[in-house]
Amino acid sequence: LSGFVQSFSQLERMAMPLIVPPTDPVKNPNGWLNAGAALLEAVRAREVHPVLIIYAKMADASRAGNATEFNQAVGELRQWLADKGFTKPLKKARAEFFFNHFQPFYKATVIYVLAFLLAAVSLFNLSSWLRKSAINATFIALLLHTTGLVFRMALEGRPPVTNLYSSAVFIGWAAVLIGLALERYFPLAIGVFMASAIGIATQIIAHNLALGGDTMEMLRAVLDTNFWLATHVITITLGYSATFLAGFFGLLYVLLGVFSRRLTPELAQALHRMVYATTCFAALFSFTGTVLGGIWADQSWGRFWGWDPKENGALIIVLWNAVYLHARWGKLLEERGLMNVAIFGNVVTAWSWFGVNMLGVGLHSYGFMDAAFKALLIFVGFQIAVIALGCLPIRMWKSHPDKQPDALQSTPGAAQAATPQ
Numbered sequence: 436l437s438g439f440v441q442s443f444s445q446l447e448r449m450a451m452p453l454i455v456p457p458t459d460p461v462k463n464p465n466g467w468l469n470a471g472a473a474l475l476e477a478v479r480a481r482e483v484h485p486v487l488i489i490y491a492k493m494a495d496a497s498r499a500g501n502a503t504e505f506n507q508a509v510g511e512l513r514q515w516l517a518d519k520g521f522t523k524p525l526k527k528a529r530a531e532f533f534f535n536h537f538q539p540f541y542k543a544t545v546i547y548v549l550a551f552l553l554a555a556v557s558l559f560n561l562s563s564w565l566r567k568s569a570i571n572a573t574f575i576a577l578l579l580h581t582t583g584l585v586f587r588m589a590l591e592g593r594p595p596v597t598n599l600y601s602s603a604v605f606i607g608w609a610a611v612l613i614g615l616a617l618e619r620y621f622p623l624a625i626g627v628f629m630a631s632a633i634g635i636a637t638q639i640i641a642h643n644l645a646l647g648g649d650t651m652e653m654l655r656a657v658l659d660t661n662f663w664l665a666t667h668v669i670t671i672t673l674g675y676s677a678t679f680l681a682g683f684f685g686l687l688y689v690l691l692g693v694f695s696r697r698l699t700p701e702l703a704q705a706l707h708r709m710v711y712a713t714t715c716f717a718a719l720f721s722f723t724g725t726v727l728g729g730i731w732a733d734q735s736w737g738r739f740w741g742w743d744p745k746e747n748g749a750l751i752i753v754l755w756n757a758v759y760l761h762a763r764w765g766k767l768l769e770e771r772g773l774m775n776v777a778i779f780g781n782v783v784t785a786w787s788w789f790g791v792n793m794l795g796v797g798l799h800s801y802g803f804m805d806a807a808f809k810a811l812l813i814f815v816g817f818q819i820a821v822i823a824l825g826c827l828p829i830r831m832w833k834s835h836p837d838k839q840p841d842a843l844q845s846t847p848g849a850a851q852a853a854t855p856q
Contacts, residue, residue, distance in 0.1 A: 455486050460520050485515055531590050539583035540604065540638055546576035547611075547634040554628035559697060566624040573615060573631050580608050580634070591651050594665040596672050597658065600644040602788070605669075607637025609676035613713065621705050629683050643807070663731045671724025671749060675784050677717035678752055681759075682781035682818075684710045685774040689825040691834065692771075698834035707770050710777045711763060717780075718756035725749045744794050748787030755783045775825045781818050785811060 455473040457466030468476065470487070477483045489512045496505035516525055550572035557565035584595050584604065591597065595605045614630025644650075658664065688706045692698040728749060729739040740746060759776045762768040768776065789811055 454490070455484055456516065456519070456521065458484070458519065486512065489515065527590065530586070534583075534586045534590065539579045539586070540641065543576040543579035543583065544635060544638040544642075546572050546579065547631045547638065550576060550627065551631035551635060554624050554631055557624040558628055559695075566622070566627070569624060569627045569631065570615070570618060573611065573627050573634070576631070576634060577608070577611050577615070580604075580611065584608060587651070592661075593654070594661060594669060596668045597654060597664060598650070598652065599789075599792070600641055600650040602672055602675075603637050603641035603644060605672055606676040606679065606788075607634050607641070609673050610634070610637070610680045613677060613680055613716070617709050617712070621709060623702065623705055625684070625687065625702075625706065625709065629680060629687065633680060633683060660731075663727070667724055667727035667731050669724075670720050670727060674717050674719075674721025674724050674752060674756075675788060677713050677720060678756060678780045678784045681710045681713040681717060681777045682779075682784070684713065685777035685825075686781075686818075686821055688774045689771075689778070689821050692832045693824045693827065694833060696833050698832075703770065703834075707773070710774065714756055714759050714777065714780075718753065718760060721749065721752045721756060725753055744791040745787075748791045751783050752780075752787055755780050771825055771829075775822045778818055778822050778825065782815050785814055 453467035453469055455468040455470065457463040460466075470490070473484050473487055477487065489508050492508040492511070493505055496502075496508060513525065550569045553565050553569035553572060556562070557569055587601065587604075588595055595608075596602050610633040611630040614626045614633070616626070618624070618626030618630070684706055688698065688703065688710075692703070725746075728746070732741070732743075732746070733739045755776075759773060759780070762776060763773055789807055793808055793811075
């Protein structure tokens with residue numbers, strides 16, 4: 436007996452997962468035990484917990500490769516849990532099982548790819564039915580994207596952003612929503628093109644972040660507040676999303692201008708207006724989110740501002756959006772210069788989102804990571820390369836007015852969309 440007790444004590448000290456539920460969840464809702472503690476309790480009480488017996492059946496069936504007996508044991512466990520009043524957790528488990536097998540984010544990614552291809556073709560041949568098809572496909576993908584977000588919120592009992600993985604999912608969702616809204620006012624297939632592109636990119640980022648383990652892990656103590664998760668985190672993440680969207684519009688402006696003759700004056704003006712509108716949105720939400728973060732920091736750590744790397748990253752986004760707006764309002768830069776400023780906003784936002792987490796210092800220890808450094812460098816390098824292209828003399832751009840045939844100087848769609856409807 437002493438040998439068994441010694442083994443059970445060792446199991447208890449190993450802090451195995453708390454897999455043995457309380458026999459009375461109403462009186463003792465937090466009475467979950469690990470296997471070692473439950474076995475020690477069985478020795479003291481001279482009665483083995485029923486769930487331990489069921490686990491033993493499952494283990495025997497697994498070793499024997501007997502799927503029928505294993506499933507029978509699982510059925511016994513579910514019945515025992517239901518009889519003891521664990522109805523709500525069982526429903527939640529079934530919902531999570533459905534969510535994992537339905538894979539809404541994967542399905543959304545596939546449809547985003549289809550929408551991106553349709554929008555890309557529409558962007559160059561001005562086909563209205565392709566544009567409408569791209570919008571419909573993006574809307575369907577957004578519905579799936581939203582379904583996934585709502586499922587995660589229901590399963591976690593939290594707002595949509597709780598960690599890096601969920602921030603990638605939410606940033607993509609918000610960018611798609613803003614892109615579709617812009618497509619309503621600027622019917623050029625640009626909004627839907629960028630919406631689907633960012634939808635794909637953020638889903639790929641989220642997929643790679645999910646490879647690190649559980650995407651619904653327990654929150655750190657400082658994050659255990661739904662109020663601040665629903666205010667500061669959501670607000671500042673919307674600022675991230677809008678800043679990225681403005682930067683991607685800038686990328687499209689430069690790449691179309693340098694490598695194609697599609698960037699007509701009307702299309703350039705429409706892109707310019709889109710970047711301005713999106714940056715105004717980004718400045719508002721990034722500033723508001725940063726201030727709310729300071730209030731949360733004061734409540735959590737006793738100071739509003741401490742020049743923490745994550746805080747600095749958020750501040751840099753606010754300042755960079757302000758740089759764009761002041762340069763535009765003060766006419767310090769012309770259209771191409773402002774587009775380059777918007778593109779560099781991608782670098783600033785990527786640094787705040789991922790870069791500061793790679794430093795490994797600061798109070799925001801819940802966000803540290805050491806992966807993706809190479810990917811971040813490649814992303815930043817690409818942005819710098821496009822900015823360099825944007826600084827080339829206008830005569831080197833294929834969309835220079837002197838190089839465009841008269842037929843490409845204006846299109847009905849571009850002329851109609853140059854001014855918001």
